[in-house]
Amino acid sequence: MTSSPSSSLPPHPGHNPFRVPEGYFDTFANRMMARIAQLEAPTPVLHRLRWLPWIGAACVAALTLVLSHAGLNDSGTALHGASAYEERAAAAYEEQMYDYLMTENPQLLAEYETDY
Amino acid sequence: MAKPKFSIDQLRNPETRYVAFGELVRLYTPQLYAQIRRIVQYHEDADDVLQNTFLKAWQNLDNFRGDCLVSTWLYRIALNESLSHLERCRRTESLDDADNAAVRSLESDPYFDGDETERLLQEAIATLPEKQRIVFNLKYFEEMKYESMSELLGTSVGALKASYHLAVKKIEQYFNSLD
Structure with a gap:
């Protein structure tokens, strides 16, 4: 007992009232050393990440170049493409019309001069 | 106390440092924990402070001059870390609204x-x-x-x-x- 005789401090408990979870001391050292190992491990990923913004910028620049080049060359093809679409749409409309006529009255087909 | 399975030279040598430090952690964990727990009172806090103590020790091994015992050096770090922890807690509590502050009591602590x-x-x-x-x-x-x-x-x-x-x-x- 370390308090003075006149002290009204409670008596020394004589035991430690603080407990720890089961196995805490058995596992602590391993957990601690694993944390330190992780801290000390080289981080090559970080080196690669340092270049990531530049690689990204280069990719965007290259893609922009390729697309703009392709856009210039394909301007004619794009017009042709529109024309082809119109032709396909007209053909589809004609086919639908024949289908409709056949459904309503197949005999009517004979009146059409077609070469199919 | 058990005889240390490491030497100051082993702690200073980068080749043997990791293994020697592992032995140091095993040897001093129970004593340092007890000391920290008395100050911070709760197991979760004591666990955090103990880990920070060993991390600080690891990071400052080169600064350990050897003019005192390793145990004294570790105790000092543990005390400083405990004080820092109490300081942080006090600042957090003062920021919290008294009505909303989490009430911690040893009564509900399963490890007391x-x-x-x-x-x-x-x-x-x-x-x-x-x-x-x-x-x-x-x-x-x-x-x-x-x-x-x-x-x-x-x-x-x-x-x-x-x-x-x-x-x-x-x-x-x-x-x-x-x-």
């Missing part, structure tokens, strides 16, 4: 199995200023000599005696206020 008097004593200790709390714990529970405490804390024996005396008075007042 003291009786009512022990719980009240711990509550009284928690009301002490940080340094008085440390001095009281070292003297009352660990029965450390003032000379050893002086070396550990870098404070004069006279100041430590005064600090302990004040702490005892405050704890007595706390108990008297309950009557």
Whole structure:
């Protein structure tokens, strides 16, 4: 007992009232050393990440170049493409019309001069 | 205490440092934990402070001059880390609204199995200023000599005696206020 005789401090408990979870001391050292190992491990990923913004910028620049080049060359093809679409749409409309006529009255087909 | 399975040279040598430090952690964990737990009182906090203590020690191995025992050096780091923890807690609590602040009580702590008097004593200790709390714990529970405490804390024996005396008075007042 370390308090003075006149002290009204409670008596020394004589035991430690603080407990720890089961196995805490058995596992602590391993957990601690694993944390330190992780801290000390080289981080090559970080080196690669340092270049990531530049690689990204280069990719965007290259893609922009390729697309703009392709856009210039394909301007004619794009017009042709529109024309082809119109032709396909007209053909589809004609086919639908024949289908409709056949459904309503197949005999009517004979009146059409077609070469199919 | 068990005989250390490491040497200062092994701790200083980068080739042997990791293994030697592992032995150091195994050897001093129970003592440092007990000391930290007395100050911060809760297991989760003691676990955090103990990990920070060993991390600080690992990061400062090259600064350990060897002019004191490794245990003394570790105790100092542990005390500083405990004080920093209490300081952080106090700042957080002062930021919280008193009504919304999480109420922590040893009564509901599953890792405290003291009786009512022990719980009240711990509550009284928690009301002490940080340094008085440390001095009281070292003297009352660990029965450390003032000379050893002086070396550990870098404070004069006279100041430590005064600090302990004040702490005892405050704890007595706390108990008297309950009557």
